[in-house]
Amino acid sequence: MDSRYGQPPHYKIYVKMMKTVPLDVKSTDTIDQIKSQISALEGIDSSQQALFFAGNQLEKDNRLADYNIMANSCVDLYVTDGMQISVSIPSVGKTIKLNLKKSQSVADVKAVIEQKGGIPLDEQILMYGCQKLEDNKLLSQCGLSNGHTLHVLVCPTDKLRISVDVDGERTINVDVKSWYTVADVKLMIETLEGLPASTQILMRTQPGGANTQYSKTLKHCRINTSRTMTLSLYILKSTSSSRHMKVGH
Numbered sequence: 001m002d003s004r005y006g007q008p009p010h011y012k013i014y015v016k017m018m019k020t021v022p023l024d025v026k027s028t029d030t031i032d033q034i035k036s037q038i039s040a041l042e043g044i045d046s047s048q049q050a051l052f053f054a055g056n057q058l059e060k061d062n063r064l065a066d067y068n069i070m071a072n073s074c075v076d077l078y079v080t081d082g083m084q085i086s087v088s089i090p091s092v093g094k095t096i097k098l099n100l101k102k103s104q105s106v107a108d109v110k111a112v113i114e115q116k117g118g119i120p121l122d123e124q125i126l127m128y129g130c131q132k133l134e135d136n137k138l139l140s141q142c143g144l145s146n147g148h149t150l151h152v153l154v155c156p157t158d159k160l161r162i163s164v165d166v167d168g169e170r171t172i173n174v175d176v177k178s179w180y181t182v183a184d185v186k187l188m189i190e191t192l193e194g195l196p197a198s199t200q201i202l203m204r205t206q207p208g209g210a211n212t213q214y215s216k217t218l219k220h221c222r223i224n225t226s227r228t229m230t231l232s233l234y235i236l237k238s239t240s241s242s243r244h245m246k247v248g249h
Helices: 031-042 106-117 182-193
Strands: 011-016 020-025 049-053 074-079 082-089 094-101 124-128 149-154 159-166 170-177 200-204 229-235 241-247
Touching: 020 031, 031 049, 082 106, 094 106, 106 124, 106 149, 170 182
Parallel strands: 011 074, 082 149
Antiparallel strands: 011 020, 049 074, 082 094, 124 149, 159 170, 159 241, 200 229, 229 241
16 A cells, blocks of 8 residues: 555556556546546446456446456456436426436336336327437437436326126227217217117216217216216117116226
8 A cells, every 4th residue: 555645556457348458546446437437538438338357247336456356457348338318207306317228119218117207108208309209219219328318298098998788788898088079989889889879879877867968078977987877878760779888997
């Protein structure tokens, strides 16, 4: 140890890449500090560096002394496509850091955000540089690099599942959204059951029930995920008949 300053002496180690680069280091230097030196000398971002010695990957907070890396040792450097980005989620006032690879897709990132940020994958819209990122795009194709920031817009899917009990004989399921109109639902029933939408009348069976209006949305009809409702489906024919439909979730 250098007694004049109470610090360990400097020595050289060698980092093998496509070429071998000498670094002036101390035994107390951390791996992060070594990566910073390499970044300054060779322009390789720290997040893309994987350092190995004697077959072991070197962890960023550990020191050279922890791995018994002595003077004139050789450390192997592998350049990866890794990067760290920030993900801003304004709706919940949260920003998270993600360690990713440029070869990952936008869909992969959404899955990580769901795991770490709690935002369901199918409710996320990822924005970068005022552009919406498509799920099948790779991060490298989106121009993302280390230190960049993604913004997440949360767009609830608002999905409902309506169970339709037809004549007590069979049940069909219809996936809808609360902003669908009654007309939309009738068209879906027509597609599934072959009953012309123009002949369908949907009415509440509760006391005071009324015909559901053609242009009303399911939300306006109070059909949502927090309520179960029974409707009657009347078919206009020359001979009057009716079918009952239960709407639930």
